[in-house]
Amino acid sequence: MMSEYRPIADRIKDYRPVELRPAEAFLARELERCQDCGIPFCHAVGCPLHNVIPEINAEALRGRWESALYRLLETSPFPEFTARVCPGLCEGSCVQGLNGTPVPARLAEYEVTERGFERGWIRPLPPLRRLDLRVAVVGSGPAGLAAASRLNRAGATVTVYERDRRCGGFLRYGIPDFKLDKAVIDRRLDILEAEGVVFCRDVEAGVKIPGRLLEDHFDALVVATGARLKNDVRKPGRGLAGILFATDYLSAQNRANSGEISGLPGGYSAAGRKVLVIGGGDTGSDCVGTAVRQGAAEVTQVEIRPEPPASRAAGNPWPQWPKIMTTSTSHEEGCRRLWGVEPAEFTPGAADGSRVGGVVLHEVVWRTEGGAWLSSPRPASEFVIEADLVLLAVGFAGPEETPLRPEGLEGAPAGGRLGSRIYAAGDATRGPSLVVKAMSDGLACAERVLADFAHARLARKSA
Ligand SMILES: Cc1cc2nc3c(=O)[nH]c(=O)nc-3n(C[C@H](O)[C@H](O)[C@H](O)COP(=O)(O)OP(=O)(O)OC[C@H]3O[C@@H](n4cnc5c(N)ncnc54)[C@H](O)[C@@H]3O)c2cc1C
Structure with missing residues (x-):
């Protein structure tokens, strides 16, 4: 992994950002690697904003940070957001990634942008005159x-x-x-x-x-x-208490952190609970990190799709976005992950019959039919995961x-x-x-x- 993060034992005690600012020497090496590129694909194939990454990085490498920033701002209105949360589509099509590790363009963007704020280069720029619009x-x-x-x-x-x-x-x-x-x-x-x-x-x-x-x-x-419009998991037992949509759960924690609501409503805390996150994507991963910080007893994340390969499959060549196994910082903080499984039923807890106590799942078998991927339950593959908080992270x-x-x-x-x-x-x-x-x-x-x-x-x- 290219980024540096706060130690796990430290970061799970709070909600402060886990990623550290890139070290200067590391970044200089990476900016130099970026210049070692014949025909860049990052800005044309990768970045939807078409940020001219090699040009930005060339300026930064020469210490011309202000100029690097202006090149970046030509195409990106808010690089401070993407510098923190973008999966780095540009990195998926980085030429250096053909035979090795892609240049971490997102980290370079972070440094260019934060220098811009620190030195006052990013400041209000009201228009000189108003249109009749x-x-x-x-x-x-x-x-x-x-x-x-x-x-x-x-x-x-x-x-x-x-x-x-x-x-x-x-x-x-x-x-x-x-x-x-x-x-x-x-x-x-x-x-x-x-x-x-x-x-x-x-x-x-x-x-x-x-x-x-x-x-x-x-x-x-x-x-x-x-x-x-949230997707739901409409299975028997869905009406039990303790089954929440991921975005409601995440939003409650963010609102509590900012003081918008005074404290987390009881039903939204994973403290001491066995948590099952349904959905293996990024929102699910955000639920994992949040549940760990709330003090969950254990966290499991399940996904219906099969486990992705460790490296690119034949049908997913460079410079396409690599569909490979990724492990987020939240996964590293403590979570079990299961692939190729799907919930069949939510069951009540023994102590409180109105609250969820477990989820019956089954393995799925995938097949293609007319180019479409279809799944069906694997016979006699049912198993139960105990869970008294279930988070539905199955998209919109x-x-x-x-x-x-x-x-x-x-x-x-x-x-x-x-x-x-x-x-x-x-x-x-x-x-x-x-x-x-x-x-x-x-x-x-x-x-x-x-x-x-x-x-x-x-x-x-x-x-
Ligand atoms: C949990 C989670 C984590 C994510 N993590 C990432 C990530 O790490 N990286 C990444 O690139 N993307 C991530 N995404 C996706 C990304 O946040 C969205 O794609 C992006 O925010 C979409 O932007 P948008 O402006 O189209 O809509 P939204 O961000 O959904 O904003 C729409 C806004 O419209 C408002 N609104 C709706 N109706 C009305 C109305 N009638 N009147 C007034 N206001 C209204 C809503 O309140 C909302 O503020 C994540 C999404 C989720 C849910």
């Missing part, structure tokens, strides 16, 4: 914030509506503090506010403020409301229904126009994805709004 952005996740930032800097008057008490979307309420310190979001929100973006928190657009009013008052409406089905767009959002072009004066960006259109893609969509959406505005102005002038 008023835009409402609904949702303050990375997609909405990226759209708002780009539009505001271009001179639009931007109001962001957020139904939660604080802004940031899943950056704030999903991703745990030990991966992303929320002060990093607040620092960026302060800049956006100083640049003139107006935030209306605690306002559900389409409900508290009707969509029609927004359409009357604004020239364009950007819908960046995320993919918030798509965007919630919204009166802002009764015909639905999913399937619309990511970061594009949906109809007259209505645009959409981020998970709301592409389905559950990544911070970097949400940001990229937000920028694309802002460009679309600005281009339409310019065309409309030209048309008015020539009429």
